[in-house]
Amino acid sequence: MMLDKDLESIQEARQLLEQAKLAQQKIEKMSQDQVDQIVQSMAQAATKEAGRLAAMAVSETGYGKIEDKRTKNLFSARDIFESMKDKKTVGIISRNEEKQVWEVAEPVGVIAGIVPSTNPTSTAIFKALISLKSRNAIVFSPHPTAAKCTNETVRILQEAAEEANAPKGIISSITNPTLSSAHELINHKLTDLILATGGTDMVKVAYSSGKPAYGVGPGNVPVFIHSSANVEKAVKQIVQSKTFDYGTICASEQAIIVEKSIKRKVKKELENEGAYFLDDYEKKKIEEIIMVNGRLNPGIVGKSPQTLANMAGIFVSDGIKVLIAEESNIGKSYPFSVEKLSPILAYYTVEDWQEASHVCNELLKVGGLGHTLGIHSENKQIIEKIGLEQKVSRVVVNSGTTFGGIGATTGITPSMTLGCGTYGNNVSSDNIGPEHLLNIKRIAFGVREMSNEQESDNVHARKEETEKTISRSEVMDIVKSVLQELKI
The missing domain is CATH 3.40.605.10 (Aldehyde Dehydrogenase; Chain A, domain 1)
Structure with missing residues (x-):
């Protein structure tokens, strides 16, 4: 049966x-x-x-x-x-x-x-x-x-x-x-x-x-490269982090945000590390496979860049580690701006750290609130200012967010369950x-007595009365002294 x-x-x-x-x-x-x-x-x-x-x-x-x-x-x-x-x-x-x-x-x-x-x-x-x-x-x-x-x-x-x-x-x-x-x-x-x-x-x-x-919540993790960063080190860490297990950890980077002054330098380093920048046609073809019916296409999750390119009908060489497209728009209508769980990155250019902070927050609103943000910078004032503005539970500094978020390369508690707090509709913002x-x-011993409010009021009243009595006595002593001096 x-x-x-x-x-x-x-x-x-x-x-x-x-x-x-x-x-x-x-x-x-x-x-x-x-x-x-x-x-x-x-x-x-x-x-x-x-x-x-x-x-x-x-x-x-x-x-x-x-x-x-x-x-x-x-x-x-x-x-x-x-x-x-x-x-x-x-x-x-x-x-x-x-x-x-x-x-x-x-x-x-x-x-x-x-x-x-x-x-x-x-x-x-x-x-x-x-x-x-x-x-x-x-x-x-x-x-x-x-x-x-x-x-x-x-x-x-x-x-x-x-x-x-x-x-x-x-x-x-x-x-x-x-x-x-x-x-x-x-x-x-x-x-x-x-x-x-x-x-x-x-x-x-x-x-x-x-x-x-x-x-846990989704991790649409943005990473900002500030002009003070060690660009070569930052890029190496980002590529290693993003390509680890083909991007299946939710703390992996989803978008790079760079200041205009270092844009070319960062792009060159990314290419040196195995990144491939898509042209407009290639970008459109990859966009078509990222989303299906308004949701992330499960068919691209954890796949190699070569497999992704083949799915999209384009070609990339065997040495390519990650696919990158320049982007300026943010929202669910723009597939590169969402969480992709694969070796695909968006690349945003900004004028300064204030604009970068704004772009990071907008990306998080698309589907990553409460999760993780990455910053590469040697300027602690900038790190503090951006860190305070972001609605995330983890700000990973000068480390790949995949490894930093789970506590492998940072002092955060090692964990495979990363809470997103109320930002991400979670009960905790901790690494579980x-x-x-x-x-x-809690076993709690008594360490003080609880006074009765009425008794406390009576004691206070008696104290005030005593103070008044003392005050009248003092006045009478003064009067007697004055009368004696005047011999009345």
């Missing part, structure tokens, strides 16, 4: 949530050392399998480059693990002796992990690590086009966790995910919190579920970590 795929998938989601609930109740009783051993075991297993999982992801989705997806997997397994391994997430995590307040970490419970097709293995590694570090269970809903590689990632993490004595069912994944099972996972009564990484529509579903949710998956209980 053939069963309905949606019903099977929904039923599996329910079963996994029930197992996760039981497992979470067990891990909740574990010590910090036990939890840390589990997380370390998972990180080591993910590190060992980083290359194989990367190859699976590229093969299944057709997005990106194997070597770069391997780097992303290692970033999640190593850098993110290193950043949180010493954090306290069990029991009393801080004691403020001055205020006499103790903070106690409590897990949130069962987490629904929504995984995108662009980063299907590295996101799963990241979310599993931060979930178990905070003693939560997690059930994943892979993107249907990346189900095999995500499920294999989860299997590896699950086995490693159980080898370190984690309860069975603490990590799991829907094997044949559908839109219906994703909705079931998000809305089920056993789900306590949602980690939603994916398209705007899925993030909206997570936020409308009535449950706590951490989502295990601390976001905890309830903090």
Whole structure:
């Protein structure tokens, strides 16, 4: 008998949530050392399998480059693990002796992990690590086009966790995910919190579920090259950042804004680094493949410049790394001004930093509010002025925004989920970590007495009366003294 795929998938989601609930109740009783051993075991297993999982992801989705997806997997397994391994997430995590307040970490419970097709293995590694570090269970809903590689990632993490004595069912994944099972996972009564990484529509579903949710917004990232910048270094960083995994990280640059005084110099350096500037005809042909029915064409995501050129019916040589078109307009009617998630860049020319700041803000309004901005400059006053004006959660200075935004090359917390704050309709502007998956209980000692307002008023009145009595007494003494002197 053939069963309905949606019903099977929904039923599996329910079963996994029930197992996760039981497992979470067990891990909740574990010590910090036990939890840390589990997380370390998972990180080591993910590190060992980083290359194989990367190859699976590229093969299944057709997005990106194997070597770069391997780097992303290692970033999640190593850098993110290193950043949180010493954090306290069990029991009393801080004691403020001055205020006499103790903070106690409590897990949130069962987490629904929504995984995108662009980063299907590295996101799963990241979310599993931060979930178990905070003693939560997690059930994943892979993107249907990346189900095999995500499920294999989860299997590896699950086995490693159980080898370190984690309860069975603490990590799991829907094997044949559908839109219906994703909705079931998000809305089920056993789900306590949602980690939603994916398209705007899925993030909206997570936020409308009535449950706590951490989502992300699109990252239409502008990068400004100021006249004070080290142009050669800036261009090298931008090209490396934009072409990493063919632009599938949402923090990657989408538009370059340059001052007129250095326009030619920047263009020359870009060409030296493998950029190809499209002529008017070529620009029009690429524009035709960027958008489909007013939305980003998924067919261009994570594709090489050569594949993109072939799709558009133009030719570029094998050495080309990124396609660039000069642009002056901004809006959804101008495809080069939107988020492209591929090695395609817009190139804007401005007179000064004030105009650059305006252009950056306009680009963000098209679809990147709250996410990330890049600045290349050696003038800290300019950096401060522009940084203060932008409605973003991250301003990455003198570094590629792909790597700076996720915390690989900056001091920002390493993460694969980048909150966009209220600018991007998100609940947090942070790089999400295990601390976001905890309830903090506070044990607070009494340090002062609360005075009664009526008693306080009576005391105040008696004080005033006493002051009045003293004042009359003093007056009588003065009168007596004067009368005595006058001998009356």
